[in-house]
Amino acid sequence: MSQPIVLLIVGEGRSGSTIIEEALSQIQGIKALGEVQFIWKRGYFDDQLCGCGEPIRSCPFWCLVFKNLLSSLGDEGVHDWLARTQYDSIMRFPLSLLRHYFLPDYSRHSQYFRLVDKIYSQAVSDERTKLIIDSSKSIHYAYFLLKYSKSDIRVLHLVRDPRGVTNSRSKKKIRKEVIGRREFMPRLGVGKSSLRWLIVNQLAEWLVKPASSLYTRIKYEDFAIRPSMELGMAFRNLGLMEMAKEIDKLFDGARFGVRRKAHSISGNPIRFNEAQEKVVRLDETWREELPLYKKKIIELVTWPLAKKYQYI
Secondary structure: OOOOEEEEEEOOOOOOHHHHHHHHOOOOOEEEOEOHHHHHHHHHHOOOEOOOOOEOOOOHHHHHHHHHHHHHHOOHHHHHHHHHOOOOOOOOHHHHHHHHHHOOOOHHHHHHHHHHHHHHHHHOOOOOOOEEEEEEEOHHHHHHHHHHOOOEEEEEEEEOOHHHHHHHHOOOOEOOOOOOOOOEOOOOOHHHHHHHHHHHHHHHHHHHHHHOOOEEEEEHHHHHHOHHHHHHHHHHHOOOHHHHHHHHHHOEOOEEEOOOOOOOEOOOHHHHOOOOEEEOOOOOOHHHHOOHHHHHHHHHHHHHHHHHOOOO
16 A cells, blocks of 8 residues: 655644644645544544544544554563653653664664554545545654655744744643543643744744655744635645645635534544534734733743744
């Protein structure tokens, strides 16, 4: 089975990746998988809800993917290894880099991302699927995926005003995909959120961009104002010319129709909204909701990149 083209979204959370992914998944030939970095922990082991509304291990799409993958793994010990292997933590990244440089053939990375390639291949169930979207965003995951994957990876670096990200991270949002208990999306204080924004986006510039043959950056605010134009331009920059033409037909101003649900793992709770039509809206509530002193702290911590991205 040939490897598909993969659109890998990188950047900090709360930056609009879910609405972008949901819109693009309405185009024939594009399949959105959500945050593939969480396929084992949140998907297979925790059995959280798929974007289609079914528990992931009951979802017909993911059932087939897991069946084919697990039949090739065999050893039960591999299951424990998969449960422990995580690429979502920025704090684990330095240790992983050290292992990578001092043990160039570090087997855990290569084994894990060979499995990710198999997931991508299994997800292409018919010849109509031309592009897979992986919205994992993690720099840790993206760096090693680009190093070890055999797939054709195109990187979309998504950025949002750090004041908007920080304001969003301060809010209490329930994770609707978690079954059997109430769990909320992680909340971060002003300092930690600002520092994360700076580190994640700087590492995307320093490590992910040089490692990728096709990379482009898009600002959430520009997308929210001109969704068709900005996504179309991004796709053209990534060499996806035919799909860029489809994007031109997708939006009616800021509106797009929701004809099908994506089989996506993890992401913003808006995935489960049942509206037949959705509107891309610019969320700048931080302007009124953040006190002045918090805005100044965020600007101080993030200014090197915030200035480069023309946020301050």
